[in-house]
Amino acid sequence: MYILVTLADVVQIPPSEFHKPSIRAIEDFVNTKYSDKVIHKVGLCIAFHSLISASEGLIGHGTGIVNVNVDFRLLVFRPFKGEILRGTISHSNMEGIYLSMDFFEDIIVPPPLLFDNTTWGTDDAGTEAFIWRTDNGEGGENEFFFDRAEKCYMRVEQEEWNDLSPQMKRPDDYDMDRRDKYGLKVGPYRIMASMMHSGLGPTLWWLGDEAPAEEATDAMELDGDMEA
Known part of the structure; x- marks a missing residue:
């Protein structure tokens, strides 16, 4: 689900940041620039992971800004094909x-990738x-619903990328409300x-009464992590 990606960039540290340790100033710059942003064919950037190398800082003429060439690792969300999310x-x-996965919401399951005999109703x-x-074995049917707010397991099948950088756009692509x-x-x-x-599909189908208990355990673990 998560990978480490090595990137290189020029970090600019303004005089107002000089009170910070160098590594902290570099980390803050990288997080501000990359966190919660998608790099084309790389993935959704989560946060700075570690610094590999940094050059001597060069002070910009007339600005006092220190420019540092850095190589660093970035934590990126990019699940592999076949991974269960x-x-x-x-x-x-x-x-x-x-x-939705809370931090990432661009996930879709089209009808052909649902169970056979699944219909809209x-x-x-x-x-x-x-x-x-499904056949209940007694001449009738069981009905299982994909209801809103149900927690589900799903399998990654394909990635779709759209380069939305200004230089890649055509004149008719500047409509920010354009729909697919x-x-x-x-x-x-x-x-x-x-x-x-x-x-x-919905965890309730497969876990039955265990599903609410599992979700409660996950919530408790999440609260514990946040407090830590």
């Missing part, structure tokens, strides 16, 4: 199921959703996932 269904429509509460129907075939705004990085194998 867990996310939450944010919404659905006839074009597919859209999922209405659940018990009258809400439209995808429904997976799924009705979503065009973003720099998207994951196409599937839920068509045993164990995938």
Whole structure:
């Protein structure tokens, strides 16, 4: 899910940052520039990881800004094909199921990548959703719903990249509200996932009564990590 990427850049440290240790000033610069941004064909940058090397600082003429050539490692979110991820269904429509991992929301499961015999319909509460129907062995059917806010396991199938840098845009691409075939705004990085194998889909299907307990345990671990 996460990889380390080595990058090189010129870090600019203004006089107002001189009170910081050099490594801290470099880390702050890298995090400000890269965190929560997508690098094309690299992934979603999370945070600075470690410094590999740094040159002597050169003071810019008339500005007092120190320029440092650095090589560093960056923690990047980029799951590999076939990796199993867990996310939450944010919404659905006839074009597919859209999922969120809290920090990353450009994940979609199109209908062809759902279980066989999955159709678009209405659940018990009258809400439209995808429904997976299976034979119950007694001449009837079991219905399993892909409801909103359900936590799901999904398998990464494909990456989609869009270079949105100004030099790569065509004149007709400057509409920031431009939508793609799924009705979503065009973003720099998207994951196409599937839920068509045993164990995938809403965790409640497979874990039953254990699912709420597992989610509560995950929440407690997360709270513990934040307090630490």
